[in-house]
Amino acid sequence: MSAQPPAEPDLPRGIALAWGVAANPQRGPKREMSIERIVDAAVEIADAEGLGAVSMSRVAQSLGYTTMSLYRYVTAKDDLLVLMQEQGIGLPPEPDPDLDPTDWRGRLRSIGRAQLELHRHHPWLLDIPIEGTPVTPNNLAWMDAMLDALSGTPLDQGERVAVILLVTGQLRWQSLIERSYEVAADAAGIDPQAIDDGRSAVLDAFVTAEEFPAVRLAVDAGVFAGEEDPFAFGLERVLDGVAVHIAERAAGAPAAGPPIPPEPDGVTADKRVRDARKAVKEAEKRLRDARKLERQAVREARAKAGRQPD
Incomplete structure (x- = not known):
């Protein structure tokens, strides 16, 4: 007896549309309307x-149709988000x-560069929630x-997914941080480089060796005004760690240990723990407030010392 093919799952309409297995609407505007046009407009x-500006009514308005016309093709905004992400x-x-x-x-580095470019071109992708395994x-x-x-x-399948x-x-x-820089620049109506220059000026003026000795060393070294990409450093260190693990696995080391279990519900609910x-x-x-007072006192003492005659 031949094996029976797996039963086709009952899919949400957005996912069914993404796979091309959803039924087309029986009624609605003529050929001018389509799933493709709706997603393009969104x-x-x-x-x-930004993603917050997308609504069924706004998309319908941009296409010159009523909102109800869209619902014949895309039954919910969540379905539209699925298709927008796919595109x-x-x-x-x-x-x-x-x-x-x-x-x-x-x-992996090549694929990573492509992902970063996607987020720069469509920053709203970062606002779509991650809801488990992609489907x-x-x-x-x-x-x-x-x-x-x-x-x-030599990594096993679970380790590859973890990587x-x-x-x-x-x-x-990285994409979220980069976008936050651009949002700040847009809100201020100035060039992002001007914001960076302004931050550097603040650091240079207010970061003193007495209050922030380690940060002052970094400022003096030109770290915050440099041309190097600190995000590239971070990705390379992540890949370094993966490389070490791959080498250990090749040498016969076991896979990673069991996952860290979540904190039991009873611990969080315990009144003594909450208190x-x-x-x-x-x-x-209180510590933050005390440090704020200390910084104010240091600034005032420094200003007073600067006014004293030689």
Whole structure:
């Protein structure tokens, strides 16, 4: 007896649309309306104004149709977000032909650069929540590309997925920080370089060797005014750690230990624990206030000393 094919799952409409297995609407505007046009319009709005500006009514208005017309094609905004993300991320880049197929590090770095460019081109992608394992075609294609980059390593399947989470987490953090810089510049209506220059001026003026000796050394070394990319350093150190683990696995070391278990519910609910954590927060606040007073006193003492005659 031949094996029966797996039953087709009952999918949310957005995911079904992404896989191309959703039924087309039976009624609605004629050929001018389509899923593709709806998603194109939504992405255009998000690119220009951010994800918060996207609504079913706004997309319908941009297309010249009623909101109810859209619901015949996309039944909910969440479904629209799924399709927007699919279009926004597209497919991963093909492996660089100049890279050795066994160069897992170079291949992950290449995919990482492509992810950063996606986030710079469509920053609203960062606002779409991560809801577990990807289940749409383009998301899975990116995962497949990263897993394939690790296919020649001694890591087991679970470790490979863990490496992907580690690397993409670093890239997502970098993208969020970069976007925050751009948002601040846009809000101020000035060039991002001017903001960087202003911050450098503040650090140079207020960071003293007496109050912040370690930071002062970094300022004097030109760290905050340098041209080097600190994010690239972070990614390389992540890859360094992966390389060490791969070498250890190749030498016969066991896989990573069991996951750290979550804190039992009873611990969080215990009144003594809650009271102790509240006391810690209050103590931290008092410490911050005390340090603020100390900085003010130092500034006043320095100003007074500067006014004294020689």
